[in-house]
Amino acid sequence: MNAVPGAAMVATTALAALVVLLLLAVAGEHARRNRQVARELARRARLTPLVHDLLDGEPIDGDDALDPLLDEMVLDLLPQLRGSDRDTLTALLLERGVVDRATEELGHRAAWRRGRAVTLLGNAASPRHTPLLAELLGDPVADVRCAAARALGKTGDPAAIGPLLSALVADRPVTAGVVGMAVLDIGTPALPELRRALGAPSTVVQQMAATVLGLHGDPLASHALTTTVADPAAVPELRCAAAEALGRIGMPSATATLCAVLDAGRRPALQRAAATALGRICDPAGLDALVVGLGSPDRDVRATCAEALTASGPAGRRRLAARDSGTDATPAPRPREAQAAR
Protein backbone atom coordinates (compact mmCIF):
# COMPACT_ATOMS: atom_id res chain seq x y z
CA MET A 1 0.00 0.00 0.00
CA ASN A 2 2.88 2.42 0.76
CA ALA A 3 4.63 1.66 -2.53
CA VAL A 4 2.50 4.06 -4.61
CA PRO A 5 3.05 7.25 -2.51
CA GLY A 6 6.75 6.35 -2.30
CA ALA A 7 7.01 6.05 -6.09
CA ALA A 8 5.08 9.30 -6.50
CA MET A 9 7.46 11.04 -4.15
CA VAL A 10 10.47 9.73 -6.06
CA ALA A 11 8.94 10.83 -9.36
CA THR A 12 8.11 14.29 -7.96
CA THR A 13 11.63 14.67 -6.60
CA ALA A 14 13.14 13.57 -9.90
CA LEU A 15 10.90 15.98 -11.79
CA ALA A 16 11.82 18.84 -9.47
CA ALA A 17 15.49 18.01 -9.87
CA LEU A 18 15.06 18.01 -13.64
CA VAL A 19 13.33 21.39 -13.54
CA VAL A 20 16.11 22.81 -11.35
CA LEU A 21 18.71 21.38 -13.73
CA LEU A 22 16.89 22.85 -16.70
CA LEU A 23 16.68 26.27 -15.04
CA LEU A 24 20.37 26.10 -14.20
CA ALA A 25 21.19 25.16 -17.80
CA VAL A 26 19.10 28.05 -19.15
CA ALA A 27 20.70 30.48 -16.70
CA GLY A 28 24.15 29.18 -17.64
CA GLU A 29 23.40 29.59 -21.35
CA HIS A 30 22.13 33.15 -20.77
CA ALA A 31 25.26 34.00 -18.81
CA ARG A 32 27.45 32.48 -21.53
CA ARG A 33 25.66 34.48 -24.25
CA ASN A 34 25.81 37.68 -22.23
CA ARG A 35 29.56 37.20 -21.76
CA GLN A 36 29.91 36.52 -25.49
CA VAL A 37 27.96 39.69 -26.39
CA ALA A 38 29.97 41.74 -23.90
CA ARG A 39 33.24 40.39 -25.33
CA GLU A 40 32.14 41.21 -28.88
CA LEU A 41 31.04 44.71 -27.87
CA ALA A 42 34.42 45.26 -26.26
CA ARG A 43 36.16 43.97 -29.40
CA ARG A 44 34.02 46.23 -31.58
CA ALA A 45 34.80 49.22 -29.37
CA ARG A 46 38.52 48.41 -29.68
CA LEU A 47 38.34 47.96 -33.44
CA THR A 48 36.17 51.02 -34.25
CA PRO A 49 39.12 53.48 -34.09
CA LEU A 50 41.03 51.13 -36.40
CA VAL A 51 38.24 51.33 -38.99
CA HIS A 52 38.37 55.12 -38.71
CA ASP A 53 42.16 55.06 -39.12
CA LEU A 54 41.67 53.00 -42.27
CA LEU A 55 39.33 55.66 -43.62
CA ASP A 56 42.11 58.19 -43.10
CA GLY A 57 44.44 55.96 -45.11
CA GLU A 58 46.53 55.02 -42.09
CA PRO A 59 48.02 51.52 -42.05
CA ILE A 60 46.99 49.24 -39.19
CA ASP A 61 48.99 46.45 -37.65
CA GLY A 62 49.13 44.23 -34.57
CA ASP A 63 46.77 41.46 -33.50
CA ASP A 64 43.69 43.63 -33.93
CA ALA A 65 44.44 44.02 -37.62
CA LEU A 66 44.08 40.24 -37.99
CA ASP A 67 40.75 40.07 -36.14
CA PRO A 68 38.06 38.72 -38.53
CA LEU A 69 35.53 40.92 -36.71
CA LEU A 70 37.24 43.88 -38.40
CA ASP A 71 36.11 42.51 -41.78
CA GLU A 72 32.57 42.04 -40.47
CA MET A 73 32.49 45.61 -39.17
CA VAL A 74 33.64 46.94 -42.51
CA LEU A 75 31.03 44.81 -44.29
CA ASP A 76 28.29 46.10 -41.97
CA LEU A 77 29.33 49.67 -42.68
CA LEU A 78 29.65 49.44 -46.47
CA PRO A 79 25.95 49.39 -47.46
CA GLN A 80 25.41 52.66 -45.60
CA LEU A 81 28.23 54.51 -47.31
CA ARG A 82 29.10 55.95 -50.67
CA GLY A 83 31.92 58.11 -51.94
CA SER A 84 35.60 57.87 -51.19
CA ASP A 85 35.15 56.34 -47.73
CA ARG A 86 33.26 53.48 -49.32
CA ASP A 87 35.94 53.06 -51.99
CA THR A 88 38.62 52.91 -49.29
CA LEU A 89 36.80 50.17 -47.38
CA THR A 90 36.06 48.17 -50.53
CA ALA A 91 39.75 48.27 -51.46
CA LEU A 92 40.57 47.07 -47.95
CA LEU A 93 38.29 44.04 -48.32
CA LEU A 94 39.98 43.15 -51.60
CA GLU A 95 43.42 43.58 -50.03
CA ARG A 96 42.53 41.37 -47.05
CA GLY A 97 41.29 38.59 -49.34
CA VAL A 98 37.73 38.80 -48.03
CA VAL A 99 36.28 39.21 -51.50
CA ASP A 100 38.31 36.33 -52.98
CA ARG A 101 37.22 34.00 -50.18
CA ALA A 102 33.59 34.94 -50.82
CA THR A 103 34.00 34.31 -54.54
CA GLU A 104 35.21 30.79 -53.78
CA GLU A 105 32.13 30.21 -51.61
CA LEU A 106 29.68 31.05 -54.41
CA GLY A 107 29.71 27.42 -55.52
CA HIS A 108 29.50 25.95 -52.02
CA ARG A 109 27.14 23.03 -51.48
CA ALA A 110 25.43 24.68 -48.50
CA ALA A 111 22.86 27.27 -49.57
CA TRP A 112 23.52 29.50 -46.54
CA ARG A 113 27.22 29.70 -47.46
CA ARG A 114 26.33 30.66 -51.05
CA GLY A 115 23.83 33.24 -49.77
CA ARG A 116 26.34 34.73 -47.34
CA ALA A 117 28.98 34.96 -50.06
CA VAL A 118 26.53 36.62 -52.43
CA THR A 119 25.53 39.17 -49.79
CA LEU A 120 29.17 39.91 -49.03
CA LEU A 121 29.98 40.46 -52.69
CA GLY A 122 26.96 42.74 -52.95
CA ASN A 123 28.21 44.80 -50.04
CA ALA A 124 31.65 44.97 -51.64
CA ALA A 125 29.79 46.24 -54.74
CA SER A 126 32.41 45.37 -57.28
CA PRO A 127 31.15 45.19 -60.89
CA ARG A 128 33.78 42.56 -61.68
CA HIS A 129 31.59 40.02 -59.89
CA THR A 130 28.48 40.75 -61.97
CA PRO A 131 28.72 37.59 -64.14
CA LEU A 132 29.22 35.35 -61.08
CA LEU A 133 26.31 36.92 -59.23
CA ALA A 134 24.13 36.77 -62.34
CA GLU A 135 24.67 33.00 -62.50
CA LEU A 136 23.25 32.68 -58.99
CA LEU A 137 19.98 34.26 -60.14
CA GLY A 138 19.23 30.72 -61.29
CA ASP A 139 20.16 29.07 -57.97
CA PRO A 140 17.81 26.26 -56.90
CA VAL A 141 17.23 28.00 -53.54
CA ALA A 142 14.89 31.02 -53.71
CA ASP A 143 16.68 32.84 -50.87
CA VAL A 144 19.99 32.63 -52.71
CA ARG A 145 18.37 33.91 -55.92
CA CYS A 146 16.92 36.88 -54.00
CA ALA A 147 20.28 37.55 -52.33
CA ALA A 148 21.97 37.48 -55.74
CA ALA A 149 19.42 39.98 -57.12
CA ARG A 150 19.97 42.33 -54.18
CA ALA A 151 23.73 41.97 -54.53
CA LEU A 152 23.56 42.81 -58.23
CA GLY A 153 21.59 45.93 -57.34
CA LYS A 154 24.33 47.05 -55.00
CA THR A 155 27.02 46.66 -57.66
CA GLY A 156 25.53 49.62 -59.53
CA ASP A 157 26.53 47.82 -62.72
CA PRO A 158 24.13 48.42 -65.66
CA ALA A 159 25.29 45.08 -67.11
CA ALA A 160 23.21 43.47 -64.35
CA ILE A 161 19.93 44.85 -65.75
CA GLY A 162 19.58 42.20 -68.46
CA PRO A 163 20.05 39.22 -66.12
CA LEU A 164 17.83 40.81 -63.46
CA LEU A 165 14.94 41.37 -65.87
CA SER A 166 15.38 37.88 -67.33
CA ALA A 167 15.13 36.48 -63.80
CA LEU A 168 11.52 37.69 -63.69
CA VAL A 169 10.49 35.11 -66.28
CA ALA A 170 13.04 32.34 -65.67
CA ASP A 171 12.04 28.79 -64.80
CA ARG A 172 13.12 29.60 -61.27
CA PRO A 173 11.99 33.22 -61.10
CA VAL A 174 12.97 35.97 -58.68
CA THR A 175 10.02 37.88 -57.23
CA ALA A 176 9.16 41.16 -58.94
CA GLY A 177 9.57 43.21 -55.76
CA VAL A 178 13.14 42.04 -55.25
CA VAL A 179 14.06 42.58 -58.90
CA GLY A 180 12.43 46.03 -58.88
CA MET A 181 14.38 47.16 -55.81
CA ALA A 182 17.62 45.80 -57.28
CA VAL A 183 17.07 47.60 -60.58
CA LEU A 184 16.25 50.79 -58.69
CA ASP A 185 19.42 50.38 -56.61
CA ILE A 186 21.50 50.41 -59.79
CA GLY A 187 20.25 53.93 -60.35
CA THR A 188 20.32 56.08 -63.47
CA PRO A 189 23.03 54.00 -65.26
CA ALA A 190 20.22 51.45 -65.73
CA LEU A 191 18.06 53.79 -67.82
CA PRO A 192 19.33 52.93 -71.35
CA GLU A 193 18.86 49.19 -70.69
CA LEU A 194 15.41 49.79 -69.23
CA ARG A 195 14.36 51.82 -72.27
CA ARG A 196 15.44 48.92 -74.47
CA ALA A 197 13.49 46.52 -72.23
CA LEU A 198 10.25 48.35 -73.13
CA GLY A 199 10.53 46.43 -76.39
CA ALA A 200 11.24 43.06 -74.73
CA PRO A 201 9.17 40.06 -75.81
CA SER A 202 7.89 39.47 -72.26
CA THR A 203 5.09 41.67 -70.96
CA VAL A 204 6.30 41.09 -67.39
CA VAL A 205 9.70 42.53 -68.31
CA GLN A 206 8.13 45.44 -70.17
CA GLN A 207 5.92 46.20 -67.19
CA MET A 208 8.88 46.22 -64.80
CA ALA A 209 10.85 48.45 -67.16
CA ALA A 210 7.92 50.89 -67.43
CA THR A 211 7.47 51.04 -63.66
CA VAL A 212 11.15 51.68 -62.89
CA LEU A 213 11.50 54.22 -65.71
CA GLY A 214 8.57 56.06 -64.17
CA LEU A 215 10.10 55.96 -60.70
CA HIS A 216 13.26 57.45 -62.19
CA GLY A 217 11.17 60.10 -63.97
CA ASP A 218 13.03 59.41 -67.20
CA PRO A 219 11.81 61.89 -69.85
CA LEU A 220 13.56 59.98 -72.65
CA ALA A 221 11.19 57.05 -72.06
CA SER A 222 8.12 59.26 -72.42
CA HIS A 223 7.54 58.65 -76.14
CA ALA A 224 7.78 54.84 -75.91
CA LEU A 225 5.54 54.78 -72.85
CA THR A 226 2.96 56.99 -74.57
CA THR A 227 2.92 54.59 -77.52
CA THR A 228 2.35 51.68 -75.12
CA VAL A 229 -0.54 53.43 -73.36
CA ALA A 230 -2.17 54.16 -76.72
CA ASP A 231 -1.74 50.61 -78.03
CA PRO A 232 -5.10 48.79 -77.71
CA ALA A 233 -3.37 45.47 -78.44
CA ALA A 234 -1.05 45.81 -75.41
CA VAL A 235 -1.84 43.90 -72.21
CA PRO A 236 -4.01 46.11 -69.92
CA GLU A 237 -1.61 45.75 -66.95
CA LEU A 238 1.25 46.99 -69.12
CA ARG A 239 -0.81 49.95 -70.34
CA CYS A 240 -1.64 50.81 -66.71
CA ALA A 241 2.04 50.62 -65.71
CA ALA A 242 2.97 52.84 -68.66
CA ALA A 243 0.26 55.36 -67.72
CA GLU A 244 1.45 55.46 -64.11
CA ALA A 245 5.02 55.95 -65.33
CA LEU A 246 3.97 58.84 -67.56
CA GLY A 247 2.35 60.50 -64.56
CA ARG A 248 5.58 60.23 -62.59
CA ILE A 249 7.64 61.53 -65.52
CA GLY A 250 5.28 64.49 -65.83
CA MET A 251 5.75 65.36 -69.52
CA PRO A 252 2.75 67.31 -70.92
CA SER A 253 3.40 65.60 -74.27
CA ALA A 254 1.58 62.56 -72.81
CA THR A 255 -1.57 64.54 -71.93
CA ALA A 256 -3.46 63.98 -75.20
CA THR A 257 -2.96 60.21 -75.11
CA LEU A 258 -3.93 59.95 -71.45
CA CYS A 259 -7.04 62.06 -72.10
CA ALA A 260 -8.00 59.76 -74.97
CA VAL A 261 -7.59 56.66 -72.77
CA LEU A 262 -9.66 58.24 -70.00
CA ASP A 263 -12.27 59.35 -72.50
CA ALA A 264 -12.50 55.92 -74.20
CA GLY A 265 -14.15 54.55 -71.05
CA ARG A 266 -13.57 50.85 -71.68
CA ARG A 267 -11.30 49.76 -68.88
CA PRO A 268 -11.81 51.34 -65.45
CA ALA A 269 -8.34 50.30 -64.17
CA LEU A 270 -6.66 51.96 -67.15
CA GLN A 271 -8.92 55.01 -66.84
CA ARG A 272 -7.92 55.36 -63.18
CA ALA A 273 -4.23 55.09 -64.06
CA ALA A 274 -4.68 57.71 -66.79
CA ALA A 275 -6.59 60.04 -64.46
CA THR A 276 -3.94 59.76 -61.73
CA ALA A 277 -1.26 60.46 -64.32
CA LEU A 278 -3.12 63.54 -65.56
CA GLY A 279 -3.38 64.78 -61.97
CA ARG A 280 0.37 64.41 -61.58
CA ILE A 281 1.22 66.08 -64.88
CA CYS A 282 -0.95 69.10 -63.95
CA ASP A 283 -1.34 70.10 -67.60
CA PRO A 284 -4.36 72.46 -68.02
CA ALA A 285 -5.11 70.60 -71.26
CA GLY A 286 -5.99 67.52 -69.18
CA LEU A 287 -8.64 69.21 -67.03
CA ASP A 288 -11.56 68.80 -69.46
CA ALA A 289 -11.06 65.03 -69.66
CA LEU A 290 -10.91 64.80 -65.87
CA VAL A 291 -14.13 66.80 -65.49
CA VAL A 292 -15.82 64.52 -68.03
CA GLY A 293 -14.47 61.56 -66.06
CA LEU A 294 -16.45 62.81 -63.03
CA GLY A 295 -19.52 61.58 -64.86
CA SER A 296 -18.16 58.07 -65.41
CA PRO A 297 -20.51 55.21 -64.52
CA ASP A 298 -17.63 53.64 -62.55
CA ARG A 299 -17.49 55.00 -59.00
CA ASP A 300 -13.71 54.47 -58.65
CA VAL A 301 -13.02 56.30 -61.91
CA ARG A 302 -15.15 59.23 -60.70
CA ALA A 303 -13.29 59.30 -57.38
CA THR A 304 -9.88 59.13 -59.08
CA CYS A 305 -10.81 61.96 -61.44
CA ALA A 306 -11.87 64.08 -58.45
CA GLU A 307 -8.56 63.33 -56.69
CA ALA A 308 -6.66 64.15 -59.88
CA LEU A 309 -8.45 67.47 -60.25
CA THR A 310 -7.58 68.30 -56.64
CA ALA A 311 -3.94 67.36 -57.33
CA SER A 312 -3.89 69.49 -60.50
CA GLY A 313 -3.58 72.72 -58.51
CA PRO A 314 -5.87 75.75 -58.15
CA ALA A 315 -7.29 75.47 -61.70
CA GLY A 316 -8.26 71.82 -61.14
CA ARG A 317 -9.80 72.58 -57.76
CA ARG A 318 -11.82 75.44 -59.28
CA ARG A 319 -13.15 73.11 -61.97
CA LEU A 320 -14.07 70.52 -59.36
CA ALA A 321 -15.89 73.11 -57.24
CA ALA A 322 -17.68 74.46 -60.32
CA ARG A 323 -18.77 70.95 -61.26
CA ASP A 324 -20.05 70.33 -57.74
CA SER A 325 -22.03 73.58 -57.78
CA GLY A 326 -23.36 72.90 -61.29
CA THR A 327 -21.67 75.93 -62.87
CA ASP A 328 -19.07 74.01 -64.93
CA ALA A 329 -19.69 74.19 -68.67
CA THR A 330 -17.92 70.92 -69.56
CA PRO A 331 -20.32 68.57 -71.32
CA ALA A 332 -21.37 65.35 -69.60
CA PRO A 333 -19.94 62.09 -71.00
CA ARG A 334 -21.40 61.13 -74.33
CA PRO A 335 -23.81 58.19 -74.18
CA ARG A 336 -21.38 56.08 -76.28
CA GLU A 337 -18.70 56.41 -73.57
CA ALA A 338 -21.07 55.62 -70.78
CA GLN A 339 -22.30 52.52 -72.58
CA ALA A 340 -18.80 51.37 -73.44
CA ALA A 341 -17.71 51.84 -69.84
CA ARG A 342 -20.54 49.59 -68.70
Added chain:
Amino acid sequence: MTHVLVVDDDPVIADLVAFRLGRLGLDVTVENDGQAGLAAARQLHPDLIVLDWMMPRMNGLEVCAALRADADPELARTPVLLLTAKAQEPDLERGFAAGATDYVVKPFSPRELASRVTAALPPGSVLA
Protein backbone atom coordinates in the same frame (compact mmCIF):
# COMPACT_ATOMS: atom_id res chain seq x y z
CA MET B 1 34.88 75.28 -29.49
CA THR B 2 32.05 74.57 -31.89
CA HIS B 3 29.84 71.79 -30.59
CA VAL B 4 27.84 69.31 -32.70
CA LEU B 5 25.27 66.82 -31.38
CA VAL B 6 24.91 63.59 -33.38
CA VAL B 7 21.70 61.61 -32.74
CA ASP B 8 21.50 58.21 -34.44
CA ASP B 9 20.34 54.85 -33.09
CA ASP B 10 22.98 53.03 -35.16
CA PRO B 11 26.13 53.38 -33.04
CA VAL B 12 28.37 52.48 -35.99
CA ILE B 13 27.01 55.36 -38.07
CA ALA B 14 26.97 57.72 -35.10
CA ASP B 15 30.63 56.92 -34.34
CA LEU B 16 31.62 57.35 -37.97
CA VAL B 17 29.90 60.74 -38.23
CA ALA B 18 31.46 61.78 -34.92
CA PHE B 19 34.87 60.71 -36.23
CA ARG B 20 34.52 62.70 -39.47
CA LEU B 21 33.28 65.79 -37.64
CA GLY B 22 36.00 65.39 -35.03
CA ARG B 23 38.53 65.63 -37.86
CA LEU B 24 37.12 69.12 -38.54
CA GLY B 25 38.08 70.12 -35.01
CA LEU B 26 34.49 70.03 -33.78
CA ASP B 27 33.49 68.92 -30.30
CA VAL B 28 31.00 66.07 -30.86
CA THR B 29 28.45 64.49 -28.51
CA VAL B 30 26.62 61.30 -29.53
CA GLU B 31 23.15 60.19 -28.43
CA ASN B 32 21.39 57.01 -29.61
CA ASP B 33 17.68 57.84 -29.41
CA GLY B 34 15.43 60.79 -30.09
CA GLN B 35 14.36 61.50 -26.53
CA ALA B 36 17.94 61.47 -25.23
CA GLY B 37 18.94 63.61 -28.21
CA LEU B 38 16.32 66.25 -27.41
CA ALA B 39 17.33 66.27 -23.75
CA ALA B 40 21.00 66.65 -24.73
CA ALA B 41 20.16 69.48 -27.12
CA ARG B 42 18.29 71.34 -24.35
CA GLN B 43 21.17 70.80 -21.93
CA LEU B 44 24.17 71.38 -24.21
CA HIS B 45 22.85 73.96 -26.70
CA PRO B 46 24.93 72.59 -29.60
CA ASP B 47 25.81 74.74 -32.59
CA LEU B 48 24.42 72.11 -34.96
CA ILE B 49 22.54 68.81 -34.71
CA VAL B 50 22.94 65.82 -37.04
CA LEU B 51 19.70 63.87 -36.65
CA ASP B 52 18.61 60.45 -37.84
CA TRP B 53 14.91 60.14 -38.77
CA MET B 54 13.94 56.61 -37.75
CA MET B 55 14.82 56.17 -34.09
CA PRO B 56 13.22 54.56 -31.05
CA ARG B 57 11.23 56.50 -28.43
CA MET B 58 11.08 59.71 -30.50
CA ASN B 59 11.77 59.97 -34.22
CA GLY B 60 13.91 62.62 -35.86
CA LEU B 61 11.00 64.63 -37.22
CA GLU B 62 9.43 64.83 -33.76
CA VAL B 63 12.75 65.94 -32.30
CA CYS B 64 13.16 68.52 -35.05
CA ALA B 65 9.64 69.88 -34.55
CA ALA B 66 10.16 70.01 -30.76
CA LEU B 67 13.39 71.95 -31.23
CA ARG B 68 11.74 74.46 -33.58
CA ALA B 69 8.92 74.95 -31.06
CA ASP B 70 11.26 75.31 -28.08
CA ALA B 71 10.79 78.32 -25.84
CA ASP B 72 14.51 79.06 -26.03
CA PRO B 73 14.85 81.06 -29.29
CA GLU B 74 18.54 80.17 -29.60
CA LEU B 75 17.82 76.45 -29.46
CA ALA B 76 14.85 76.86 -31.82
CA ARG B 77 17.21 78.32 -34.43
CA THR B 78 19.87 75.56 -34.16
CA PRO B 79 20.68 74.15 -37.62
CA VAL B 80 19.45 70.56 -37.96
CA LEU B 81 20.82 68.24 -40.61
CA LEU B 82 18.62 65.18 -41.17
CA LEU B 83 20.56 62.02 -42.02
CA THR B 84 18.17 59.32 -43.15
CA ALA B 85 17.51 56.39 -45.45
CA LYS B 86 14.13 57.91 -46.38
CA ALA B 87 14.92 59.13 -49.86
CA GLN B 88 11.59 59.82 -51.55
CA GLU B 89 10.58 63.33 -52.54
CA PRO B 90 7.67 63.47 -50.04
CA ASP B 91 10.11 62.43 -47.30
CA LEU B 92 12.36 65.38 -48.12
CA GLU B 93 9.35 67.68 -48.08
CA ARG B 94 8.29 66.33 -44.67
CA GLY B 95 11.83 66.72 -43.37
CA PHE B 96 12.11 70.33 -44.42
CA ALA B 97 8.54 71.03 -43.26
CA ALA B 98 9.53 69.78 -39.79
CA GLY B 99 12.29 72.38 -39.74
CA ALA B 100 15.39 70.61 -41.06
CA THR B 101 18.10 72.91 -42.38
CA ASP B 102 19.59 70.28 -44.67
CA TYR B 103 18.91 66.68 -45.67
CA VAL B 104 21.39 63.88 -46.40
CA VAL B 105 20.23 60.49 -47.68
CA LYS B 106 21.79 57.16 -46.68
CA PRO B 107 23.84 55.57 -48.15
CA PHE B 108 25.83 58.73 -47.61
CA SER B 109 29.31 60.06 -48.08
CA PRO B 110 30.75 61.01 -44.68
CA ARG B 111 33.00 63.56 -46.34
CA GLU B 112 30.04 65.19 -48.08
CA LEU B 113 28.22 65.25 -44.74
CA ALA B 114 31.23 66.98 -43.17
CA SER B 115 31.16 69.58 -45.97
CA ARG B 116 27.47 70.20 -45.41
CA VAL B 117 28.03 70.62 -41.67
CA THR B 118 30.84 73.09 -42.42
CA ALA B 119 28.54 75.04 -44.73
CA ALA B 120 25.79 75.20 -42.12
CA LEU B 121 28.09 76.54 -39.40
CA PRO B 122 29.34 80.13 -39.17
CA PRO B 123 32.61 80.77 -41.06
CA GLY B 124 35.72 79.87 -39.04
CA SER B 125 33.92 77.21 -36.96
CA VAL B 126 35.96 74.33 -38.37
CA LEU B 127 39.62 73.64 -38.98
CA ALA B 128 40.79 74.64 -42.46
